[in-house]
Amino acid sequence: MLSKKRKSYILAMKSVMLISTALTAALVVFLVAFVFIKGIPHISWELLSTKPSYIDGKIGILPDILSTVYIVIATLLFVLPLGVGAAIYLTEYAKNKKIVGIIEYAAETLSGIPSIIYGLVGMLFFCQFLGFKTSLLAGALTLVIMNLPTIMRTTQESLKTVPQSYRDGAFGLGAGKWRVIRTVVLPGCVDGVITGCILSVGRILGESAALLFTAGFAHSLYGILSCLVNPGATLTVALYVYAKENGEFEVAFAIAAILMALTLLINLSATLVGKYFAKKREL
């Protein structure tokens, strides 16, 4: 039998943990509910499908949605080949494990740097030194540097989980190094690459500081080709601008609700992708 003291101790600890769990859950629920309740009523087709006009006094976030899409695509287009390529080199080819260790350490440090520093460097290097001015391209390139470590590290980790026996089997059949990587190693780590991608997209969506400096906050519509050399605000940046500079809190909350929904969607798809590949591997 448990002593009385012991019993009350267990009860106390249990309630402490229950309360912390309840608090955490309540916080999340409150935040999500608050944003959705304040935001969703202000989401209208007009808001989503027009650009803002000072003449009519109307606000539309279509340019911001498009800028977000463009910047996500442009960033992934650059960062994927670079990150995956670097990961393949470091895990499959590089002989000097010491230097690989240093690079991995540097990449990890890089991913922990406050994003405003990326913004500052991006502004000085891409916008001014390379003469891209404040543009989506400069913003995307800054995000490339920011997300490179993430893509590289997730790919590397997933390359390391491909069993050595697969490589041995392929080499044993007389396959060359690149063929082994292309046909046996890479297919085994697709899930890692996709996870990295989804994480990166989440990060790009959430980024504001680095983009304020480099991509600016214009709300104009451009064609697909000219958009990259012109400035543009992503949704997150637009949220900041509407809330802080224009005092348009209704719009800001509408954008917040959209961003929140997108984040949920991205996390959900990351989980689904993970599950899909885990299932495929078991077969």
Add this chain to the structure above:
Amino acid sequence: MGDILTAKNLNLWYDKTKALKDININIPENSITAFIGPSGCGKSTFLKTLNRMNDLIPNVKITGEVCYKGQDIYGNSVDVNELRRNIGMVFQKPNPFPMSIYDNIAYGPRTHGIKSKVKLDEIVEQSLRDAAIWDEVKDRLKKNALGMSGGQQQRLCIARALAVKPDILLMDEPTSALDPISTLRIEELAIELKKSYTIVIVTHNMQQAVRISDYTAFFLLGELVEFGKTDQLFSQPVDKRTEDYITGRFG
């Protein structure tokens, strides 16, 4: 019967550790040669030197010669991929690729440039028949190979190795991860295969060596202690250490 593989004064180091000491051996064609010896004696290491799989391990140094059909495989002009096509390998743990049974078998031929569907179909069927597994899998060639049992996977790996039409098949303890019935089937298969291939098999199991091999090599501490006809080596070993090992006094 000629000797298809020969090693001359072969030494091998992992970093500073000498793992093989002055190995000299002639492996006869169309026969089964078994390598036996206690763990860490160098038998698997030596097997890997025969098709240069040890190239994949960093910091390995080799001196001496290994000749395949009279040509030194460590020479400068050797195409390692071509060498491994001629000298195939089956590993300790079955390691089918995570793809369909068909694609597993077709992997080797595709690697070496065969694209024709008709040709590939033919090779896949023939290889699976040669590995005595065709009847079990012919209805599910498109199914993932990882869904097969361990014994089937190992026979699939043998079929996969046969698909590139090698001369020699190196087997590194191919039955150590399998149950007795699967083991028996692999052994029968090896005996069947020696008609057309030369087989070198590393085994922990001395009964297995006796059951299937024509020649046996006994390794100890990186040295090749004794090599000879299997029945002779097991009935009248020349070296005292061989006798101690096969009678179970150590190992």
